[in-house]
Amino acid sequence: MYTPDFHYHKAGSVAEAIEMLGHHEDSRLLAGGHSLLPLMRLRLARPATLIDIGGLDELRGIRVHEGHIHIGALTTHGEIARSHDVQHANPLVAEVAGGIGDPQVRNRGTIGGNLAHADPASDWGTIITVMDGSVEVQGPSGSRTIAIGDFFQGAFATAVADDEIVTGIRVPTLVRQGHGHGHDHGHGHDHGAESINGEVGEYAKMSHPASFYPVIGGAVVINAEGGRCVSARVAVGGLVPTPRRAPSVEAALAGQELTAGNLEAAANQLANDLGDEIIGDIFASADYRRAIAPVEVKHAMLHAIGLAHH
Amino acid sequence: MKVPIKLTVNGRSHESEVEARTLLVHYLRDDLGLTGTKIGCDTSQCGACVVRMNGSTVKSCTCLAVQADGAEVTTIEGLAQDGNLHPVQEAFWDNHGLQCGYCTAGMIMTVAELLERNPNPSAEEVRAGLEGNICRCTGYHNIVKAALAAAEAISSGAGGG
Numbered sequence: 001m002y003t004p005d006f007h008y009h010k011a012g013s014v015a016e017a018i019e020m021l022g023h024h025e026d027s028r029l030l031a032g033g034h035s036l037l038p039l040m041r042l043r044l045a046r047p048a049t050l051i052d053i054g055g056l057d058e059l060r061g062i063r064v065h066e067g068h069i070h071i072g073a074l075t076t077h078g079e080i081a082r083s084h085d086v087q088h089a090n091p092l093v094a095e096v097a098g099g100i101g102d103p104q105v106r107n108r109g110t111i112g113g114n115l116a117h118a119d120p121a122s123d124w125g126t127i128i129t130v131m132d133g134s135v136e137v138q139g140p141s142g143s144r145t146i147a148i149g150d151f152f153q154g155a156f157a158t159a160v161a162d163d164e165i166v167t168g169i170r171v172p173t174l175v176r177q178g179h180g181h182g183h184d185h186g187h188g189h190d191h192g193a194e195s196i197n198g199e200v201g202e203y204a205k206m207s208h209p210a211s212f213y214p215v216i217g218g219a220v221v222i223n224a225e226g227g228r229c230v231s232a233r234v235a236v237g238g239l240v241p242t243p244r245r246a247p248s249v250e251a252a253l254a255g256q257e258l259t260a261g262n263l264e265a266a267a268n269q270l271a272n273d274l275g276d277e278i279i280g281d282i283f284a285s286a287d288y289r290r291a292i293a294p295v296e297v298k299h300a301m302l303h304a305i306g307l308a309h310h
Numbered sequence: 311m312k313v314p315i316k317l318t319v320n321g322r323s324h325e326s327e328v329e330a331r332t333l334l335v336h337y338l339r340d341d342l343g344l345t346g347t348k349i350g351c352d353t354s355q356c357g358a359c360v361v362r363m364n365g366s367t368v369k370s371c372t373c374l375a376v377q378a379d380g381a382e383v384t385t386i387e388g389l390a391q392d393g394n395l396h397p398v399q400e401a402f403w404d405n406h407g408l409q410c411g412y413c414t415a416g417m418i419m420t421v422a423e424l425l426e427r428n429p430n431p432s433a434e435e436v437r438a439g440l441e442g443n444i445c446r447c448t449g450y451h452n453i454v455k456a457a458l459a460a461a462e463a464i465s466s467g468a469g470g471g
Contacts, residue, residue: 001352007311008330037372054377102442107366210355
């Protein structure tokens with residue numbers, strides 16, 4: 001199945017890509033193409049012009065800084081999953097990257113393209129939201145950083161202007177204490193809750209069985225000390241038009257002892273954070289999503305602190 | 311809109327003019343006549359169209375030919391060297407890792423990459439690595455067996471690949 005016809009331009013630099021965006025009306029950027037090309041083939045998108053940024057090596061690569069990781073927009077999911085730096089600094093991010101789509105999707109799909117596409121259920125949308133990360137964009141008047149909470153404006157809509165390009169993603173590292181850097185992988189799979197000091201993160205999702213695209217995802221980062229939750233961040237995807245933090249769940253968890261019962265009670269607060277705009281489609285109705293979402297959040301919590309039965 | 315591209319396919323360089331919207335799989339099959347690569351679902355789910363581009367497996371139905379400009383592409387036709395089947399091909403043959411054969415080219419390309427990244431996988435790791443390849447005959451048992459046999463052949467040096 002071919003896409004509709006379009007004009008094709010290959011950008012030689014970020015500056016050139018931005019200039020092209022300004023000159024061509026109804027143009028879209030092409031990175032790995034794993035969101036855009038399927039849409040075009042279904043005629044759900046018909047841009048007049050594609051500007052190919054796939055060759056811009058300046059947008060590729062992972063750098064670890066004090067307190068955060070910088071991931072170039074064109075870095076593929078597979079590169080993130082295999083990066084020892086990411087595995088060490090934020091094992092949640094590495095694990096999620098390794099669970100996106102299938103090996104071929106991970107070889108082509110990029111983190112910047114995924115976020116710019118802004119599918120309400122995207123793995124990265126939920127994960128960057130729970131990590132409280134930010135997105136760097138560049139336009140004719142320079143660069144700016146958009147906090148993830150301001151980035152998504154609706155389903156398939158972002159705060160990136162028509163003549164701007166996503167250049168990179170900043171993700172905080174998971175803060176670990178007690179075990180010393182480099183030993184504790186942060187997952188907590190093999191630990192009881194008492195042994196966790198610092199942040200542990202986990203993601204649980206229900207995926208479409210053929211495409212592996214997430215339908216509903218729940219992500220948690222729990223900051224624990226001595227078996228108690230000091231504070232928590234919780235985010236869900238696939239429920240409302242954008243990934244969303246769940247402040248009621250976070251508040252219900254803070255200060256609590258990390259028992260399965262307390263985690264479940266906190267997860268069940270999720271309905272308070274969703275409102276009435278829950279999305280539904282032929283694969284999963286709104287009611288179904290509403291019912292399953294707290295279950296995914298609970299699974300993520302149990303896995304994070306090592307209480308899950310695999 | 312026609313766009314000039316230059317790429318290497320199975321070691322041979324090609325210069326072509328393609329419609330911008332030409333998918334890599336159509337370019338390989340229709341322009342170059344390399345019909346070993348199949349089109350299955352056409353929605354990047356089934357993996358019948360998997361080829362390698364600069365070493366990485368990709369679904370060639372979800373890649374434009376223009377995106378392969380400058381790349382080195384390997385298809386199933388390019389795996390055998392000097393008349394000797396690639397060890398993964400050999401293992402699929404020996405273990406009957408196919409039924410109708412439609413998914414086989416994609417399966418073999420994926421297993422070849424999988425074994426380069428993980429030379430000694432468990433059956434479970436092979437199955438996870440084949441997530442993006444669907445066998446409509448559901449002949450997975452022998453496919454996994456073939457992949458494990460190929461791993462052994464390669465690590466023992468018998469495959470020569």
